[in-house]
Amino acid sequence: DPTIGDFARNTQKIIDAIKKAQFQNAQFIVFPELSICGYMPEDLLLFSDFIEHCEKALSEIVRHTKDICVILGLPRNHPGKGKPLLNSACVIYDGQIIGFQDKMNLPTYDVFDESRYFEKACEQHVFPVHGKKIGVTICEDIWTECNAFCENRYHTRPIGFFQNKNLDLFVNISASPYSLGKTSIRKNLAQICAKTLNCPTIICNQVGAQDGLLFDGTSIYITPDGKSCVELKSFDKDFAIIDTENVYAKEKEIFVPEKELFYALQMGLSDYFKKQNFSRAVIGLSGGIDSALVTYLAVQALGKDNVLGVHMPSQFTSKESTHDAIEFAHRLGIKMITIPIESSFNAIHKGLDKVFDISTFGVVEENLQARIRGMILLSIANKEGYLVLNTSNKSELAVGYSTLYGDSCGAISILGDVLKHQIYSICHWINETHENPIPKRILEKEPSAELRPNQKDTDTLPPYDILDKIVEEYVVLQRSCDDIALRTGFDKNLIQEMIHKIHVSEFKRRQCPLSLRVSEKAFSCGRKVPIVQRYQ
Secondary structure, three states: OOOOOOHHHHHHHHHHHHHHHHHOOOOEEEOOOOOOOOOOOHHHHHOHHHHHHHHHHHHHHHOOOOOOEEEEEEEEEOOOOOOOEEEEEEEEEOOEEEEEEEOOOOOOOOOOOHHHOEOOOOOOOEEEEOOEEEEEEEHHHHHHHOOHHHHHHOOOOHHHHHOOOOOOEEEEEEOOEOOOOHHHHHHHHHHHHHHHHOOOEEEEEOEEEEOOEEEEEOOEEEOOOOOOEEEOOEOOOOOOOOOOOOOOOEOOOOOOHHHHHHHHHHHHHHHHHHOOOOOOEEEEOOOOHHHHHHHHHHHHHHOHHHEEEEEOOOOOOOHHHHHHHHHHHHHHOOEEEEOOOHHHHHHHHHHHHHOOOOOOOOHHHHHHHHHHHHHHHHHHHHHHOOEEEEOOOHHHHHHOOOOOOOOOOOOEEOOOOOOHHHHHHHHHHHHHHOOOOOOHHHHHOOOOOOOOOOOOHHHOOOOHHHHHHHHHHHHHOOOOHHHHHHHHOOOHHHHHHHHHHHHHOHHHHOOOOOEOOOOOOEOOOEOOOOOOOOOO
């Protein structure tokens, strides 16, 4: 779990693991892609001293490799023409660097932009280690084997080089970002590689979070017949000793989708705080399901004493919502304070009578309430050293159902890539497995922003099961209106209306906090759509 640019700690983690392996008489140890500096450093790579730090760290690691082979990832200077850097796997044995294998397929799509920094490899190698032949690749180099998108994207198929080399072991060092279901896809990929090359295969994958990108780990060792398989932990650091001639299968914890998402989000939240030396979070606790899930995740990631809930009722907040917020905070054991906003709203609203007619109640008045709440949360954060956790979900962000500088504020959006129906599923799973921390009414009541009398989300939006399907089809799968109508049977005018809302809300999303990415297409990282355009 490296931190980008934290060379001292990253290097020490690597050395500690090497010592642990040596103590257990291992002959060979594998670390993930760019493990010395962390993935992905982006434009930090352009600073010359960044690469110098990588080189110094590598030299320090080499000194600790007595009688053991080490494979790890780092960026290095490119000696030839082209981009100035290479994304490399370094193979070290007994105090000597015996070679580098550079990455061949450089992804430049979705969250990736590696061609901005790296030149692709022009040759491949087989490394002799302990009388065995080892093939080495880096992350994307194997994805052409099970992904048609990758297969059609590149002119090279790196695994083909090894097919007649009679390898004893095939290694892929990886920083493969998480999305729901990715762990099973990666296991299938490992099986394909092992079978294709007829040799045991290792995929060593980074774990931890970097900004909005999450890395699940789930490193794997698998034999060609698939019968001998060792899967390491998901969403947590892990270390395993494997005897390749006498494999002891390590049982893998079973993850249903709700559990997978829960642990991914918890890890992302925890690392965002830990790696920036923050420890305390403040959350607007409305009594609704979104703030309930964010608060529960924060308690699990940071501890209950580091989470402050703030309930900010207006004249439109129901007694039930206030009761639910209080009851939920009590069940979690967190501190909650109540700050009514009606008097603040009235004062600001009255002050606007010189600008426009305030006799009618509309969207301006609704947004004003949300902005007052955002101001309160940010003020508490500034004064007391908290970070504000945003509670908006992907369904709302898609169609702009949020207030800019109001409920859209925060240091990080925990649910910004989680659809509303997924939030309900996760919360039901939490109650089933964690002794019912979420009050039943929060799970059952109809969603409402409570910014006007008797307001319901369905006053403005279609039911979430319909909206979520449209968002999934259009944003993630990038299907056209006609295709969505054909696949779902939904009214074409409704689909087009939601697509229109998605595009006119782009300017809002650009100003929203970073989201933790758990789908194949998140708004805040990987999706690049112009604000000013007339395609839609």
